[in-house]
Amino acid sequence: MTIIRFHGGCHQIGMSCVEIDTKKSKILLDCGMNPSDNRLPSINPSDMDAVVVSHAHLDHCGAVPYFNFKKIYCTVPTVDLMYIVWKDISKLSKTYGEKDIKQAMESIETLNYREEKKITKDISMKLYDAGHILGSSSIYLDVDGKKVLYTGDINEIETKTLRPADTDIDEIDTLIIESTYGSPMDIKPARKVLEKQLVDEISKTIEKGGKVIIPVFAVGRAQEIMAIISNYMRSGLLKNVPVYVDGSLIHATGVYLSYSEWLNPKIRNGLENRINPFGDVKKANRQIIDKEDSCIVISTSGMVQGGPVLQYLKLLKDPKNKIILTGYQAEDTLGRQLEEGAKEITPFKNKLPINGEVVKIEFSAHGDYNSLIRYLKKIPKPKKVFVMHGERYQALSLAMTIWKNFKIPSTAPTVGSVLPLF
Ligand SMILES: [Zn+2]
Ligand SMILES: [Zn+2]
Missing domain, CATH: 3.60.15.10 (Ribonuclease Z/Hydroxyacylglutathione hydrolase-like)
Incomplete structure (x- = not known):
């Protein structure tokens, strides 16, 4: 048997x-x-x-x-x-x-x-x-x-x-x-609805001159979010602001690009027409982001537990800025604390007040x-x-x-x- x-x-x-x-x-x-x-x-x-x-x-x-x-x-x-x-x-x-x-x-x-x-x-x-x-x-x-x-x-x-x-x-x-x-x-909104929510949330912050932080996992969700943002920017439905990335999602996106024949054929077609499906993104660091006006920062880790995203959390001291959580946040993670409305969190040694908006849109x-x-x-x-x-x-x-x-x-x-x- x-x-x-x-x-x-x-x-x-x-x-x-x-x-x-x-x-x-x-x-x-x-x-x-x-x-x-x-x-x-x-x-x-x-x-x-x-x-x-x-x-x-x-x-x-x-x-x-x-x-x-x-x-x-x-x-x-x-x-x-x-x-x-x-x-x-x-x-x-x-x-x-x-x-x-x-x-x-x-x-x-x-x-x-x-x-x-x-x-x-x-x-x-x-x-x-x-x-x-x-x-x-x-x-x-x-x-x-x-x-x-x-x-x-x-x-x-x-x-x-x-x-x-x-x-x-x-x-x-x-x-x-x-x-x-x-x-x-466990019935989730349609993909299109989620995409629209994401773009609306980003737009609202950009209009106020704010910055948007999007924590993601390196493989999968990161590329999906990047593809959505770049799509909406190309079609003019989302204002063209600089998009920055940080963490191992940069390597993972490189892998996605090098195996385009394994992806949705639309990605391949885009590449044939010289369109980068993940948009014209730049590598982020704290100094650059501090100097920028409105921008989007996509970084690991997805549950805000370790990874370079921690360095960008200081942006949330400013009520103009926003963090968009894109997936499930496990217990005992900073992501979960943010999701539950914490007024301050401790990403490093010191307490950090959270004045910016926290939004969750689950892209599974x-x-x-x-x-x-x-x-x-x-x-x-x-x-x-x-x-x-x-x-x-x-x-x-x-x-x-x-x-x-x-x-x-x-x-x-x-x-x-x-x-x-x-
Ligand atoms: Zn999996
Ligand atoms: Zn799994």
């Missing part, structure tokens, strides 16, 4: 790690790190024939260099983005160093979407476009004739930078699906509840479903919906669960 072991990413978002254990082989799907406390999954790497990484987010790839795996499979752009993520982790947490990163890089074998590859005696695989960030994939396995789809993080709608997730997938016996927005309460790289349901309707009907990568309520709620509405046996396993895969 083939079994599945859940090492992480159950009833939570973070540390995704699933083991497929057949009579002849053992592989891992993702090997992430917990973003809030840098925890790693407990596994024995020497047991594993291979690890397949769905995409270059920390909660899916962050632990890989720590374990010295024999073989790592992922898409080509994922390698370049993972390198940036791993470097950031080694700098911030010291979980592993340059030698471990180099060793991991040397064990990677890359695949294109839909390219078939035999990875162990009884497992072959294919990667499908997951529509979530550059190079992100859903992992499709043939385990001795039976088929498994591990969705990874998915987005079923088209965004400025990416194509929607692939759904023209062959038959599926077992589905392992994410549930970030797995409850019927995940499909919302309706999008997950559409995805489930589009792919072939599986015989069994495991729900992971969601907070407990979301995971349980999606599992229940799949039972009730799709009539498919479905569970949201907890960490440490060992279950029959088929």
Whole structure:
């Protein structure tokens, strides 16, 4: 019997790690790190024939260099983005160093979407476009004739930078699906509405002669926000003010540009017509920004916890300026304190009064509840479903919906669960 072991990413978002254990082989799907406390999954790497990484987010790839795996499979752009993520982790947490990163890089074998590859005696695989960030994939396995789809993080709608997730997938016996927005309460405004909100908020501040700070994660959201701003500026719907960037998003955007054929074809067309999809941005520093009049500063980290964005928070002493939070803000982060209306925060040693406006517009790289349901309707009907990568309520709620509405046996396993895969 083939079994599945859940090492992480159950009833939570973070540390995704699933083991497929057949009579002849053992592989891992993702090997992430917990973003809030840098925890790693407990596994024995020497047991594993291979690890397949769905995409270059920390909660899916962050632990890989720590374990010295024999073989790592992922898409080509994922390698370049993972390198940036791993470097950031080694700098911030010291979980592993340059030698471990180099060793991991040397064990990677890359695949294109839909390219078939035999990875162990009884497992072959294919990667499908997951529509979530550059190079992100859903992992499709043939385990001795039976088929498994591990969705990874998915987005079923088209965004400025990416194509929607692939759904023209062959038959599926077992589905392992994410549930970030797995409850019927998780219905988000349409993309266009969010874009308009962002542009309106920026415009209001610019009209007053203020500056806008936008904290972002380096990979995914940063490029999406840059593409939206540059689009609206080109069309004249947003006033042309200088846009500055800071942090590892600069490298990540370079990677996006160098793999334009993996992105939304509109990006490629733009480039052919000499349009930089991410706009004419400049590298920021404190002195430049202080001297500027109205401008936009986009910088890491997304939850305002570390990263160069901290240096720009002083701008919020001035009520003319504004910070726009673009994603989920975890507990115990400065981002969360700002979101909850803190009148002062302590980014460094001294207290900083917050007089500027704080706005939150959530640009997720995940499909919302309706999008997950559409995805489930589009792919072939599986015989069994495991729900992971969601907070407990979301995971349980999606599992229940799949039972009730799709009539498919479905569970949201907890960490440490060992279950029959088929
Ligand atoms: Zn992700
Ligand atoms: Zn994730």
